[in-house]
Amino acid sequence: MSFIRQFFGNMRKANQKVLSIYLPAGYPTSEATLPLLDTLVEAGADMIELGIPFSDPLADGPTIQRASQQAIANGTTLLQSLNFLRLFRTKHPQVPALLMGYANPFFRFGWDRLVDMAAAADVSGFIIPDLPPEECEPILSRIHSSGMDLIFLATPNTPPERLRLINAKGRGFLYAVSLTGVTGARKNLPPETKAFLQRLRRESSHPIMVGFGISTPQLAAQMAKEGNGVIIGSAVIDLIENSPDLPAARKTVFEFVSQVKKAMG
């Protein structure tokens, strides 16, 4: 059984909701990544998604677009990011860490080489938003046989038959996209989200993590109730972007993540 599945099993047993935080590698600087990851864990994050920057993040809103551009400008590479994850996993072996990124940097790196090196770095799994089930063959079995998971997304417009395909191919958890749109913090989520998540719970046996748009402890608490936990990205990046320096960023991120974790009870 994969590390992520074990992890969700443990959390469910402990009756705990999962808080996963997305952080772009090399943002706002290369030096900041490991300290910020530590901060996230210290503040209560249960899971980590490290983003590999891409020049054309077409499913992302302005916040992540800016962060990606900054990270690329900082010279962030995939190799370096794998190294961050290796160090992180060594320090926090209990915290699952996923590699998240668009397909092209991975493809250029080479699918096989990617999986091998990720396994060596003790990466827990992958989220590749532009690699839907129909395009995952070149990588899926190798990921699985290396004990990692490839996470798929389900969206409010995903029809039932397709959800079955996603359920069949996916492992680890199901990434429930809360709304039809790009990433980015929202004040509110649409009223339909709840029904969508209920449907997912009915029709999927995977743990369900809700992401996109979650910006406040209240929203996080609300959404966590409808699944196994939530994923937050842009809201944290916004805080970092508005901080004058790394210590300030760590402080404000710590406070926010702690509050979210607390609200999720």
Add this chain to the structure above:
Amino acid sequence: MSFIRQFFGNMRKANQKVLSIYLPAGYPTSEATLPLLDTLVEAGADMIELGIPFSDPLADGPTIQRASQQAIANGTTLLQSLNFLRLFRTKHPQVPALLMGYANPFFRFGWDRLVDMAAAADVSGFIIPDLPPEECEPILSRIHSSGMDLIFLATPNTPPERLRLINAKGRGFLYAVSLTGVTGARKNLPPETKAFLQRLRRESSHPIMVGFGISTPQLAAQMAKEGNGVIIGSAVIDLIENSPDLPAARKTVFEFVSQVKKAMG
């Protein structure tokens, strides 16, 4: 017999070449026209063509274009010009005076009214460059029956049959256009001009006046030899244009015209 034909008969008998000068009415000012006409006669001009300004003088070069614009701006009208001619003829009854102008101002005035009033002003004839023989019917017989002439032009490219038509319709004299081009003073005339004028003399029984481009006493003398005389326009206007005031203009025009007349012997 028309006044112009009598005039040419007299000049031929006296073995005299004819010098005709074109002056735009109302140029450079309305007040200048009569004094300038006097100057021309005093300096030796044998015949006068008073130009009616037109907004679109499409057979004229830059000099006459500018003069026409100036005359229009000065408010010069056809009625006024007829009045100038009446006064001129009263003062200089021996000097033929023609009305020269594009068709439209005459047409708007009314062909019949034009001929009647011109006759009353004792005008000797008309030159209308854009009224070729095929378009002259509305006016020709009335001009003739009023004792005036309508002057036609012949050009280097006029074929023999056409010259016969021009000879048949025309009366007074034949206006020989020295070159293919618009009006305006030229340094030289093309070498073909001589042969053209010889042809005209062979094929026409009208007196022949050579015009277009004549700018110097030498050129005038040369051309006068090939016909009954010459017509000068732009060269005189250039002098007026370059004069600071009317007395200066009269002086320089007087000198130029005297020289030309002298050169023509």
Add this chain to the structure above:
Amino acid sequence: MKTQLIPAIKATQYPDKSGKFGPFGGKFVPEILIPAITELEDAYLSVREDPEFLREFGYYLSEYVGRPNSLTFADRLTEKIGGAKIYLKREDLNHTGAHKINNVLGQLLLARRMGKKRIIAETGAGQHGVATATVAAKFGMDCIVYMGEEDTVRQRLNVSRMQLMNAEVRAVKTGSRTLKDAINEAIRDWVTHVEDTFYCIGSVVGPHPYPMMVRDFQSVIGQETLSQHMEAEGRLPEAIVACVGGGSNAMGMFAPFVEHQAVALYGVEAGGRSGKIGDHAATLTYGEPGILHGMLTYLLQSEAGQVSDVHSISAGLDYPGVGPEHSQLKDSGRVTYGSVTDREALEGLKLLSATEGIIPALETAHAVYYACELARKMSREESLVICLSGRGDKDMETVEKHL
């Protein structure tokens, strides 16, 4: 496959032998041009029914210009107006974007036959200049285009197009610096180089044989329209609307319909800013007969017979005269002439753009506006054709300024 088009140029009753349309028309030119226009008339009459010439003309109209162009049913405009069915005769689809090239092609084929290699032309909007530069390039002829200085500014795009095709564009700085003065300057050039030069006039204006010849070459518009409308509706249209600058697109469109009395014909002039002299270019609406550019026709002019300055938002309508056949058609009552203001033309342009996805030339936009007013009063069973004389790309800067 497109079938090759051989336009049948039909000798009509007018003009008479002396080039007159009733009292209008004629050859009011300096003597020096008489041999040139006589040579031209002879040459034209000799090719007018020459099958080889017509075949050549048809070949280039089809293979190069892209004829026949469509008769597009303007369904959304029709619906919006709620009256007669509106059809658009798509001269905007021609190579270079307007009807002007039909005529240029005919004239330059004739020039080629006459052995003339130096082509001169005047242009207002630049469309006729572009068309002339285009065909001259295609035939390997020298080309000089006279254009009022003011127009070289408002139609800068077209100046560049001409220059790219190796035409020399001469900015005319005399008079009002617009179309009328460009014609004056072209005639002066012609007078000076009459032996080797062919003057390619851009509308049904000038001395005989131009008004006749240009009409004939442009009548391909009306001929196609007639058969296309027949095919679409099984009958002739009830009304036809065209804008009138010099009047070539209108004459080309009207020509085959004049004899069909049941077809109402409308010519639309530039109403400009107001009905005050100098503020518009609505010659037939406000003018009086006069003589200019070799023809007797309606003119905008002063009491004294000085030609007026004119104004239109569209450079191609900015002309104080009009083709002499229009003068005759006005006096005979066969064609109704009206005018549309700058502002209304802009509205017409916007309306057609938004409903049909076709941006007309500002010239054409006058016809569009007028046609809409007309269609509104007609019944849904009737149909109306607008001569879409050109596309609006050249006018985008002007339009931007006025929106």
Add this chain to the structure above:
Amino acid sequence: MKTQLIPAIKATQYPDKSGKFGPFGGKFVPEILIPAITELEDAYLSVREDPEFLREFGYYLSEYVGRPNSLTFADRLTEKIGGAKIYLKREDLNHTGAHKINNVLGQLLLARRMGKKRIIAETGAGQHGVATATVAAKFGMDCIVYMGEEDTVRQRLNVSRMQLMNAEVRAVKTGSRTLKDAINEAIRDWVTHVEDTFYCIGSVVGPHPYPMMVRDFQSVIGQETLSQHMEAEGRLPEAIVACVGGGSNAMGMFAPFVEHQAVALYGVEAGGRSGKIGDHAATLTYGEPGILHGMLTYLLQSEAGQVSDVHSISAGLDYPGVGPEHSQLKDSGRVTYGSVTDREALEGLKLLSATEGIIPALETAHAVYYACELARKMSREESLVICLSGRGDKDMETVEKHL
């Protein structure tokens, strides 16, 4: 009379059921778009051979766009080059001035069938944006066009045209502010409004079924060329040349010829200022396979898989990717791809303007230059067709700056 055109869209071997052209193509899109592209694929497959759809498509291509357009024999260019006979397939004569409208018409007819009333599109040169705004206006649909901020400046004329037709033009200020980023932004819009929005892609790029569908709609170019050349010369041409930005005019032209091995096919990319990365947009010449905009295809990119900034004098070729079918055709060797620099393209533009009176788009000018080099080496008995993908009016400002 023009016969009504029913383009026969032929199902070819490629792509396979999963949208792959060999290893290229596919559907590399966010999950949220999967239902949309699946719905689109189903809808397209259901109309692909539906005679009623094809009739409608043919009706608008003929009556509105003005097809079939001509295959013009470029006699003077041929003579000047002194090699193969050069023919021009005249997509410049289409309504709006380029081949783009063929595809837009197909897609928006499909959108209408699918009940989608909100149309989005990206545009580089503005030609696809104008075509989309145009057909959206004609069909009464809402239209939003994403355009890189830099391109809104260099193709200002086209921005005004779109706005006149009531399209909303959104200047994209992210990334390199050109075509690639306009596509990103359009996809983000689509992701957000996936239920009611139809994304009208402008080239044979994007996720399946776009590369197939756009090729099919554009293949009317090649189909007409094939029969027109047959009619003119009694055989197929020896060579065909088209420029390649995303690759739609080239694919549309090549499609029916791919199976005729004797016809040599050439695709011409933008060589820009130099062969240095960032100085050109010659994807197939210098790129490596990668994944962008939903497809696996050759890409200009860094070692790390970041998509490169690209440069071309022509906004429409300024794209770091290329249609996946071209990637396959390159690898299979069936098509030869080359590149032409900014400077050479300008030469091509001037040459065609001066010899044929046809000012091509700067995009097209790349193909013109390449074709001339090629024709020079061919015999006078052979013939070559250039896909004249668009007219150059939109480029006059750029051209002026570089002359």
